[in-house]
Amino acid sequence: MTIPTYKDCMFPFLDHLKDGRERPIRELGEVLAGHFALTPAERAELLPSGQTGVFVNRVGWARTYLKKAALIESPRRGVFRITQRGLSVLAEGVQSLDSKYLARFPEFQEFQRASQPQDGPTPSSLTGSGTEAEATPEEAIENAYLGIRQQLAQELLAKILSCSPTFFEYLVVELLVKMGYGGSRKDAGERIGQSGDGGIDGIIKEDRLGLDTIFIQAKRWQGSVGRPEIQKFVGALQGQRARKGVFITTSTYTADATSYAGQIDTKVVLIDGQKLASLMIDFDVGVSVAASYTVKRIDSDYFEEA
Incomplete structure (x- = not known):
């Protein structure tokens, strides 16, 4: 039930x-x-x-x-x-x-x-009904927040699609840096905005010391990305003797593409448009705070008498 x-x-x-x-x-x-x-x-x-x-x-x-x-x-x-x-x-x-x-x-x-x-x-009156709400106050707040977040995600994706491919590649590196990869923005990425090498749009350090690298494929697609595109990317990684890659798209992946990425030895992370927008919101890339609300509750320990 x-x-x-x-x-x-x-x-x-x-x-x-x-x-x-x-x-x-x-x-x-x-x-x-x-x-x-x-x-x-x-x-x-x-x-x-x-x-x-x-x-x-x-x-x-x-x-x-x-x-x-x-x-x-x-x-x-x-x-x-x-x-x-x-x-x-x-x-x-x-x-x-x-x-x-x-x-x-x-x-x-x-x-x-x-x-x-x-x-x-x-x-x-907010619900448009005189009946008692089914949601608790916390649920109402969080559901409203989710609605705002989903609308923002759609607006972000529409904005990304209106930008140039080069800007999108820079955006992806900016996001990965905000997530803790690559150290500073200055030395985080290589070959960004260039023609790419065998299906690779960029390279980013996995950590500040550069002990390992992550290869990036960033594509603004309208339709679903299929298995052939992922296979091309994996082939490019193998050509670079690379072990890790991130394929980022503004659209979605087919089930076959997702299954293939999960079965191969090379570690390839697939990020679709919804996940991309969600990460951008979480790490403040391309967004700013419009308003902030803090929900508080009683601190019972404060009222405990010795």
């Missing part, structure tokens, strides 16, 4: 506490994962930032909503138990919980008021 939303997690979270015992959040997470029969892959899935698990994040927000509605309480850090109000809710025979139900409690109403921005649109 798919990973449950934070709303789906609220009722089983509360129901597991109905015996009145105190339970740590880690145990509750394990119980919910079993309740929803999540696979190891689903439990390990991360938010786009790679910092937090999707399921852990949703369980965390289920806990927050239940606590804000005073259905559960935390007698000490990381440990939770049901309140008398929570027991009363279960006694009603409800089978699910959501914000609409929790809004009957004044504590949750206050939480909702405090969560709304003082000016500007409400969350429901």
Whole structure:
């Protein structure tokens, strides 16, 4: 099954506490994962930032909503138990919980008021719907960031295709230097912007000392790059007695090309247009920061009294 939303997690979270015992959040997470029969892959899935698990994040927000509605309480850090109000809710025979139900409690109403921005649109108007959002706040932020990043990647590729082949070759070396190859930009690349030698557009040092070299093929293609082009590049590498190469294109690779590159002894890394744009964004090549937002959370250690 798919990973449950934070709303789906609220009722089983509360129901597991109905015996009145105190339970740590880690145990509750394990119980919910079993309740929803999540696979190891689903439990390990991360938010786009790679910092937090999707399921852990949703369980965390289920806990927050239940606590804000005073259905559960935390007698000490990381440990939770049901309140008398929570027991009363279960006694009603409800089978699910959501914000609409929790809004009957004044504590949750206050939480909702405090969560709304003082000016500007409400969350429901941002989604174009009056229904409760399925995503947690972190997921909404990260999904919006991914959308902006994907649009930027498309714009980068379009810009690259409008530039000259020589500029593209220089761009590739600039990116590899930013990634830590070749030392300084001045001595990083050789034969860039020239006619190439047997299908090689450039050479870059693998490290600052130049203990090894990486040969580069940089091509602005519109269609998919097939196996024959990779074979030509590998042949050029062998002619130079080279062991490592990077083939970079603005388009994509055929499955046959990718399979071939993975089977040969020569180490050839294939970078397609999407990967190229992603690396350019990550290493600030051809892009600049338009705005920066920092998401903060409570530092629980700060409030620990000796």
